[in-house]
Amino acid sequence: MCAIPRRNIDELMFLYEIEPTIKDVFVEGPFDASIINWYIHEKKLLGVSAYTIDTIDIEQSLVLQDGESSNNKGRLLYLAKYYFERCTNDLGQLTCIVDLDFCGLLNKKVDIASLLYTDYSCMESYFLSVEIMQKFFIIICNRTNWPVSTILTTFNNILKTLFIIKLVNVALGLNLVPLKRLACISLEDWEITFDSDDYIIRYLNKNNMLKKLPEFKKCIKDYNKKLVKDNKYYVNGHDFIILLSWYLHQKGVRSRIVNEHNISRILASSLTIEYCDQNKMFKRLLRRLNMN
Numbered sequence: 001m002c003a004i005p006r007r008n009i010d011e012l013m014f015l016y017e018i019e020p021t022i023k024d025v026f027v028e029g030p031f032d033a034s035i036i037n038w039y040i041h042e043k044k045l046l047g048v049s050a051y052t053i054d055t056i057d058i059e060q061s062l063v064l065q066d067g068e069s070s071n072n073k074g075r076l077l078y079l080a081k082y083y084f085e086r087c088t089n090d091l092g093q094l095t096c097i098v099d100l101d102f103c104g105l106l107n108k109k110v111d112i113a114s115l116l117y118t119d120y121s122c123m124e125s126y127f128l129s130v131e132i133m134q135k136f137f138i139i140i141c142n143r144t145n146w147p148v149s150t151i152l153t154t155f156n157n158i159l160k161t162l163f164i165i166k167l168v169n170v171a172l173g174l175n176l177v178p179l180k181r182l183a184c185i186s187l188e189d190w191e192i193t194f195d196s197d198d199y200i201i202r203y204l205n206k207n208n209m210l211k212k213l214p215e216f217k218k219c220i221k222d223y224n225k226k227l228v229k230d231n232k233y234y235v236n237g238h239d240f241i242i243l244l245s246w247y248l249h250q251k252g253v254r255s256r257i258v259n260e261h262n263i264s265r266i267l268a269s270s271l272t273i274e275y276c277d278q279n280k281m282f283k284r285l286l287r288r289l290n291m292n
Helices: 009-018 030-042 060-065 072-086 123-127 130-140 148-171 196-206 210-224 237-250 263-268 273-277 280-289
Strands: 023-027 048-052 094-098 115-117 185-188 191-194
Touching: 009 072, 023 030, 023 072, 023 280, 030 048, 030 123, 030 263, 030 273, 030 280, 060 072, 072 094, 072 115, 094 280, 115 280, 123 130, 123 237, 123 263, 130 148, 130 263, 148 191, 148 196, 148 210, 148 237, 185 237, 196 210, 237 263, 273 280
Parallel strands: 023 048, 023 094, 094 115
Antiparallel strands: 185 191
């Protein structure tokens, strides 16, 4: 079977010019696209679809010249800026959505109409609510008496620490190779204990960077002073899913469907339109898609 050729950017811009009613949303990956397409469907927005950025052919050299990384997020940033700079009459035909990640703490947010950031660090952050997690534990895991607030608190503490460690790696430009799995954690009753000092030493030692330990710890301390109270800003989606999968296994949940490959989509099915509409990113997206 022959693959369908990807459009290049100029072809996309020409399509918008001759068909002003077309509206597209581009995202980082298939999981994000499925959430946005569900939202579009529930809002009954006809003629609008979400696509992954890999459906558009963007030269890597152009992305790098623009100062962006050669990854899906970098290509989305490039596409959003390209559209914004060349569109004389923005009707909301193109919208790019990227994870906030470290952009807020590193002061690297791009403020243009065609680019939206997730309200929190990533799409998975939206799932870290008592209502969504409780529904997941009861329906999927068949656990009706779990202390959801306690579990979320212990999750947030671990995820925030892991997030800041990753942030410092980026901020210091160390390009460290991550540890393959979560390490230095143990479970006692409902709460997870995380030896962050040991984790950092293992992390740096794996990359032959133990000499950076004092600077690394100082940077962590400096960034911790800048954090706001809402822990959903400090979550790496991959870490969250791995941690949740590990936690369920430790607690004796042995269902075949509750694994790292399925958990994200199971949690996404608990989203409601009412919940999404409370968040700024979805509000801004809806306004853009209703422009004419």
